Amino acid sequence: MGPNDSTVTIYVMGKRYEVPADLAIMKAMEYVGYQFVRGCGCRAAFCGACATLYRKKGSYKLQVALACQKIVEDGMYIATIPFAPSDKRIYELDKIRPSQNILLEYYPEIARCLSCNTCTKACPQDLQVMDYVQAALRGDLKEVATLSFDCIACGLCAVRCPAEIVPYDVAQLARRLYAKYLAQTSEHLVKRLGELKEGRFDEEIQRLKGLSREDLTKIYEKREIRV
């Protein structure tokens, strides 16, 4: 640490530490000697492994974050939540259909939703969790799929929900059903796959494979994208 670096005080599982002020929570915990064997993953806010709850000294507010992203703040009381238990239902996507009641059928506990919004407040991705659970209750698969698209299943909403719902399991079923049965298929994609299978691009691919790294780089930098 140089003369310009500053430190902040954080508390990990109740124990006090001084850490550099520019570290993310995960890095700060590793700085003081914790080793992550579970509860860490991509370190890029995509895998949802590092869900974290924290409070700031002087405030009752319970806050949420992803440990790999959130920069430490002075007075943070940190608790990482490596896992949230859930009862994921078993279904065969080929055998079930997107009927109106399908989500209620597999996850009847969504009927317990109180619309209290605790899940939305617990989401580190700022998703509209309550809205998608309500959409699930209404049978609106498209809305569930749209609103839950960026969900990384970190587990915080499930841990906090007073009705004991696991929103992301419900959303996953909705997205799967939507993608398989309801979403529009891309005609261009289907056409292009057909062309590939016919071998229309075989020659060109072979030619590219034979090029040297420099030639390939030149072609890549000069590429045109036509819409």
Added chain:
Amino acid sequence: MKFAYYPGCTLKVTAKSFEESAIAAAKALGLELVEIPRWNCCGTVHALAKDDVMHYIAPTRILVRVEEMNKQGLLSENFRLVTICAMCYNTLKRVNSVVKGDAERMRKLHDIMEKETPYEGKVEVLHLLELLREVGFGKLTERVNNPLKELRVASYYGCLLLRPKSLSIDNSDNPRVMEDLVEALGGEAVEIPYRTKCCGAYHTVDRIDIVAEAAQKILKQAEEAGADVVAVACPLCSFNLGERQEEVAKRFLGFRKIPVVYFTQLMALALGLGEKACGFEENHVDPRPTLRSKNLI
């Protein structure tokens, strides 16, 4: 006339014909039901405990939405919320009256619903039947071009439209609004003694025997009174008296099935709004043979 409209979960799932016929019939009378954006489940049945706050959140959110709609100028009938499902009506109306008079609870609710604008207590909750009565059954009769002649309709109110007395849409012991509606449509109103007796409600989930017994008593009276169809105003009553007739038949020898329809389906029929608006294919016991025999379709 534009009213805020709260559908409730069931009308979008297993009771679509109720909603479609209601919206079509209302439109024919110049009433536009504007669905609330971003609505959530009302969380029926109303929580009775005195200290309850959690279960008030969902209904209060809906009331806040109506106030928001008003501010956005989406309604012509200010702050009036219409529902079609009797259970949603009961829950919303009860919550509304409690929170309006309980500042402490309101404060706690606003605290929990921190991201919502506070509820100002301006909304009035109505059931569609009340609205129709307000518009005037005479006006309804004027628009009828397919009167339900010789159709004997037993009206079944269920519980939540009439109880508790403070929110009853009519006289709790001797209501007339549905019978008046049937007569305004040109039908013959048949009164059965059990028209306000509980159908078993939520026991249909794990105590089907209770529902079967209640349904049998009600439907037998309708049959004995010579009714052709039973008209209901709630999607759960429709299920308990309709789909559950299979369970009744299993338990009671000699039980004769009788069609159960929504009062709005009868309206759509009498106003000549077409087959799609009536939605008779969704009724568990098909009313169409009976209606055909009376030359109504």
Added chain:
Amino acid sequence: MALQLTNQTFRISDRNRKFSKKIGELSGEKIDLCYQCGGCSSACPMTSHMDLLPSKVMRLVQLGMEDVLKSRTIWVCSTCLNCTVRCPRGIDIANVMEALRQTLLRGKFNHLDLDGVKREDLREIPPVAIISSLRKFTA
């Protein structure tokens, strides 16, 4: 205070008084107003499935006898509010039933087990039935 009920003598203890008071507070009803007219029992459509009549339940609550929590009655109630409308003293008996249920439900007790409901049923039953039964019967 001692009472003769059939051939048993029952003494009302502090615990009984506490229970009675608790139910009164949770429901917000004046339990002591009930004078056992039986109107609620005659109005109730579910009595054939009950072990204790509603008016009996009211009496037991007045005496603070916690055994009332073991009855089937409180789970058979369908909240139809007929009793409430009938009561000449203005007591909301359905509310008292709910307070008795809440006393158990708030102790992590679930009356309804969703595992026992078949999947085909969940498909057919209107959502409002699932929502309301979970609301009334689960913690």
